[in-house]
Amino acid sequence: MALAPVAPQLMPADLPPSGCADRWPWLQQLRSQPELDAEPWLAALEAGVLGTDQDLLAILAERLDPPAQLRLLRWWRLQAKPDPAVPAQVLRHLDGASAAWLLEQGAAGPAALAAELPPAVAAALLPLLGHQRQRQAWPVLQAWLQAPIAAHLRRAALEGVARGLSVWPRAQLRVVLSALAADLDTQLAATAVDLLARLPGARRALVPLGLRQLDPQLAERLGRRLAAIPARPLLLVVHGRMGGELPAELVALAAELERRRGAPVRLQALSALAPPAPQELLLGDLGDQQLTLVPLLLLPGGHVRHDLPAIARHWAGFARVQRIPFLGAWPRWQAALAVELAGLGPRDSQGSAVPLLLHHPLEGPLAGRYLATLERRTGCRCLATPYSAEHLAELQLTLSAPALPLVLAANRLTDQLADQVGPPLLQRPLLHQLLLSELEALP
Incomplete structure (x- = not known):
């Protein structure tokens, strides 16, 4: 049985020049090769025989392993005028060595700008630093975000934050993004609001922003993000007075909360004979909703230790209950x-x-x-x-x-x-x- 002929390797010297009608079919043929030896292509780029044309890099990048990827990045960094589009095309793998190299490039922070780290290079690498999703990159990106530097560099750092959003320390991330939401650069501020909206428990970070004097367009954006995260019904467990009487200040608090949250808020007094009817608090199909239970109790006494678990079990028959710690522990x-x-x-x-x-x-x-x-x-x-x-x-x-x-x-x-x-x-x-x-x- 005769073996199928092996297709000849396409070499850099055979690549048609840019603008030639044969170039695109030739590149498609290069892409379809089952095996591609990257060495001659890297060597040709390093020798200046080939340019960093986007159509060629789009194909080569698919076939580069992590060491080859890093080799091409190091070569790019040494060029007198590095093409800022190259790193994003080349860096596709999440690779420890590439991540360490990127971290080394940005670690000196904005103080390294100018000859040591040209702004165009920094703008190209900061998003990729976040894309590598290495937790140790957070302080570096944070330093670039908070520095008094050109807006496009801070935006590049924020893009890096966006790409690795899930790995950064959550509490620090909320603080930094909340501060950026008031930034004079409205594009930066809008992106910060969008990123806050992607975090778990986003309402906790977004609601306080509404108390600030925001740019009108940013305020509208914030309103849209909050509207997409509807609040759950809220059950406030309180002591109450004898016979289940509710003090006026608690009734007023619940009414104001219901207005602000756009969702039902009810009070359950421990001194009452019966809890509120589920239909007063939950809308739609019972058992298929979420309910936030908040004990407005100030001490870890018998009510917190014994009554609250029983209340939570009661409401679990009607909804999925999330319990918040008692108020005195906040x-x-x-x-x-x-x-x-x-x-x-x-x-x-x-x-x-x-x-x-x-x-x-x-x-x-x-x-x-x-x-x-x-x-x-x-x-x-x-x-x-x-x-x-x-x-x-x-x-x-x-x-x-x-x-x-x-x-x-x-x-x-x-x-x-x-x-x-x-x-x-x-x-x-x-x-x-x-x-x-x-x-x-x-x-």
């Missing part, structure tokens, strides 16, 4: 408490009284650890305060240090000690605005 809430406490100011003559945080009595090691952490983070002294009339009357007579009631809405403590401790936390502007913003940004 770092931003604790930081805001510290600011509010610092604003109370000392009341004794020496100016040295430590402010008090009056809380409902707790038991167990978990409560002790939590209260110790809260004291450390807020600079206060936690004081257990039973709500019995006798105890409150005694406290009213002995309270000397500035004090803050650790209660979200009006209750017996704030009713009786209003002159000493002031309003509940939700009636204080700083804490009210923080809670509203945090809840608005939830999925």
Whole structure:
């Protein structure tokens, strides 16, 4: 049986010149060759026999292995006037050696611009650095993004961020992109908004941008991105007052949230006899929706440890439930408490009284650890305060240090000690605005 004839290797010297009618069919024949020895083609490029024509590179790049790819990039970098289109055509593999070379090129940052790293070279390589998806490239791209350099270089760095979006440290990425969303370069800002919208939990990053003075077109873009990420129904679990009565400030909070989020927001009081009806909160087919459950509880007491799991199980029969940690555990809430406490100011003559945080009595090691952490983070002294009339009357007579009631809405403590401790936390502007913003940004 006769063997099929082996097609002769096409060589660089046989390539028809640009503009010749035979060139395209010849290149198609080169592409269809089952095997291609890249060595003569690389050597011809390095010797200047061939130019970096896009039609030729488009075919050669498909056949280059990672070492050949890196060899061609190194040669390109040494040219007096490197063609900025070459790297994007050549660099197709995610390869450790190529990634290390790219990192080396950009590691010096914008300080290396000019002779050491021409701007055209930097603009060509920064997107490819991100394309390699190496986590160690993040500080390099970040430095280029935040430097006071030409807009096209910062855009190239942001393109690199976009190409490797999934591998960068999420918290740092949100901070950098949120800052860029207010950039004077509207193209850069618009891209930053688009990238924030691609991140998991995008509402948390996008909603705060609406509080800024944005360019009108950018504000419209932000609105479109938020509209594409509809908010879930929100169930706020609160203490409530006796008989399930809901304090006015909590009712107002839920109404404002519903207006801002464009989705149902309901309150479930622990003191109520029954939860809200599912039809009041969930729309459409029950069981096929997502529900965000937020405990607006300030301490890890029995309600958090026992009642909340039961509430979550109840609602799991109607929807897919995402539970958020109880409010008192949120770092931003604790930081805001510290600011509010610092604003109370000392009341004794020496100016040295430590402010008090009056809380409902707790038991167990978990409560002790939590209260110790809260004291450390807020600079206060936690004081257990039973709500019995006798105890409150005694406290009213002995309270000397500035004090803050650790209660979200009006209750017996704030009713009786209003002159000493002031309003509940939700009636204080700083804490009210923080809670509203945090809840608005939830999925």
